[in-house]
Amino acid sequence: MALKITVIGTGYLGATHAAAMAELGFEVLALDVAKEKIDALRAGRAPMYEPGLEELLRRHVSGIEGSSGRLRVTMDWAEIADFGDVHFVCVNTPQKQGEYACDMSYVESAMDSLAKHLGKAALVVGKSTVPVGSADRLAARLAELAPAGGEVELAWNPEFLREGFAVEDTLHPDRIVVGVRSERAERLLREVYASPIAEGTPFVVADFATAELVKTSANSFLATKISFINAMAEVCEAAGGDVATLAEALGHDERIGRKFLRAGIGFGGGCLPKDIRAFMARAGELGADQALTFLREVDSVNMRRRGHMVDMAREAVGGESFLGKRVAVLGATFKPDSDDVRDSPALNVAGQIHLQGGQVTVYDPKGMDNARLVFPTLGYATSALEAVRGADVVLHLTEWREFRDLDPAELGAVASVRTVLDGRNVLDPARWRDAGWTYRAMGRPNA
Ligand SMILES: NC(=O)c1ccc[n+]([C@@H]2O[C@H](COP(=O)([O-])OP(=O)(O)OC[C@H]3O[C@@H](n4cnc5c(N)ncnc54)[C@H](O)[C@@H]3O)[C@@H](O)[C@H]2O)c1
């Protein structure tokens, strides 16, 4: 009989995972403690903006006309425990307030709620990003709490999807990594992922600690690559070099590769920043803090980029202060094709300028509602053109396609001063200059 799957936590990771499991042909039951997310899913709506997710949901959510009916939702733990053979735990693991460490309380609470109801054999699979050592501890807790005791087992299966590509990455991942303690757990996970495995996706079997570490070290490597190129951007600015040309030339070396070498205002989001900090905190607990001191530098190079953009903007409006100056901010999300503003560099820069007295107007194609919740005191416009109207400087801070396609002449007609600062190094300088704009980019003093 086909496996039945549950997904616990239906945020960016869980909603996508649930829809993808239904797409792969499984019967899926998803649970969240947030009623609004469950209500949205039940109506076939994605609880967040993620390209392709809503289409997938409408194809599978039970009760939607023409759907496969394979995906259902609930808020009832007993129903979840009774339904599933394999339970994926996808809840959030944010940074603890005022600390670097990871807040494990959501994972612990979800695991406990599930465990207490598990009266039959089941494989519980952690997908959340957790500090190394967590799975070991959680396995003991699960065995203790679950009425079905030894028939309930834990595995860890970290997720590597990127927001904006979540559906594609889930259905066709680069690799699948599983931390398991038994052949049974491995067999069940091979069954779940039979389709991507058949497509040739590497399936890496590891112990708990290694599986957890693959995730945090992958994000640390990506963060390091971005901060490396941003450090080079600082040197380019001092020496008169061009970081975009430098990155291109570096990237032609296949050992280095071209990806993740785009200099700008740096990385943000609900993953990279908090994951490198949690990794440092955990290494400290393990007495291995020296191994990761470089991540402190990665973090500080990254945070400096935000301050540097604020300085560039202040200089552009006269150098003294932002008082009485209008600043247009294009972009609020931490990356394009997402509505996610968690630790967004764009919103952080907008917020800093606002706090320094600037009159900031933000526009983002998908992130406006979330941005308003985080920063209600900023000004918000309904289009890029509206944001730019009367502006003394325009900051391009999230590289949405829509912004690359803007007509600089049209914007120039409504701006007060034609100065654009490209915080993502993707606008075409010639197009803007031809329309009378002063164009400046990060790490490209002569661009
Ligand atoms: N967002 C990504 O791109 C991504 C990619 C890979 C891994 N991850 C990791 O996946 C995890 C989830 O991230 P996310 O971005 O989806 O977070 P999120 O905040 O979007 O979603 C988490 C969901 O879990 C729910 N939840 C919290 N406590 C719960 C509980 N006790 N029981 C049931 N549901 C509960 C929340 O209501 C929320 O809907 C994190 O560990 C993150 O680091 C995220």
Ligand SMILES: O=c1ccn([C@@H]2O[C@H](COP(=O)(O)OP(=O)(O)O[C@H]3O[C@H](CO)[C@@H](O)[C@H](O)[C@H]3O)[C@@H](O)[C@H]2O)c(=O)[nH]1
């Ligand atoms: O050359 C680059 C590439 C990215 N970024 C920025 O880096 C951040 C993160 O980008 P990305 O990694 O694409 O976004 P996420 O969706 O957060 O994905 C990361 O975090 C997820 C959660 O752990 C992992 O699953 C993914 O593999 C990992 O890429 C964004 O602010 C980007 O603007 C740059 O500044 N320069």
